[in-house]
Amino acid sequence: MNRQIRAFSEIDRVIHEPGRLMIVALLFAVDRSDFLYLQHETEMNKGTLSSHLSRLEEAGYVEVLKTYRRKVPQTLLHLTETGRKVFEQYRRKLKEAL
């Protein structure tokens, strides 16, 4: 099989979805952020963002931490080491494929 085609077939499907790719790319550049920040940057509604985050959490790419900030509930999100590695790999594979 051609190397470029193989690179395409090896691309991570969980991250490849545009909405999830946005979330992972944003989280890759920071240590952690809250739900509101991701909502503001991605312009997704709460339901869509929440479902993408659940998918990423299931895959073990994102860690969700529920906490309080000044007595207000806050959902903190953090890209796990696996998530970081998978994203780096995804970028490499995409470069190879293109």
Added chain:
Amino acid sequence: MDQIGSLLRRPSSYNNIDGTGELGGGFMSFGFVVLLWLQWHTPKDAIWHQMYLLFIWVVLMVAMIHYGTKAIKNHITYPRTGFVAYRTRNVIWLAIIAFVISALASAGLALAARSHRDIAIPVFLIGLLFAASYAFGIARAVRWKWAVVLALVLGSLVIAVLPGGLTAALSGGASVPAWFSARLAGAFLLCLTLCGALLLISGAISFWLYLRHTQAPVKEANEPADSGIL
């Protein structure tokens, strides 16, 4: 791939979405302008020449910027557009870049002071260095801030061609260190004032625009805070 690159850069520009980065920079510049002015316009035995005072002054400025920024972020920015904690490695890189830029500016000043020749080129280069750092750190994320870069470049050009007597008078002359020509000292003070003023103006405009275009999200009554990921 470019779109991924731009997404990766978004969090770093978010740090100044409310203009606090520029307000802090402007405040710091004005703090140094005031201190240099006091040092150069008072006798050598005045309190402003004491080393410990420089230390206290810098600690005070850093504390005011740190806690002021923190208060704005906690009470205004985070409730409106969300909280972000940056990776320590990125913060260290920023500090290294800032240090290299300061070292380059100091080396440029020292060279200019030693040569005692025309100050136009060194002053213009210092202005260009300020403008380049601003363009790299802030203006590339927001289009209208290129006007600030242009103002910095033009302002430094004007300061560089000002009559020598005018810039020398600004420095006071009496307490300026011997190796530092009075003309260069005055021009440096003007450069720092210009940079501080532009940063404060641009930061204030950013803050005003941020307040105007964002508002804290209203919590919906039938939406429990701990349902699902939310």
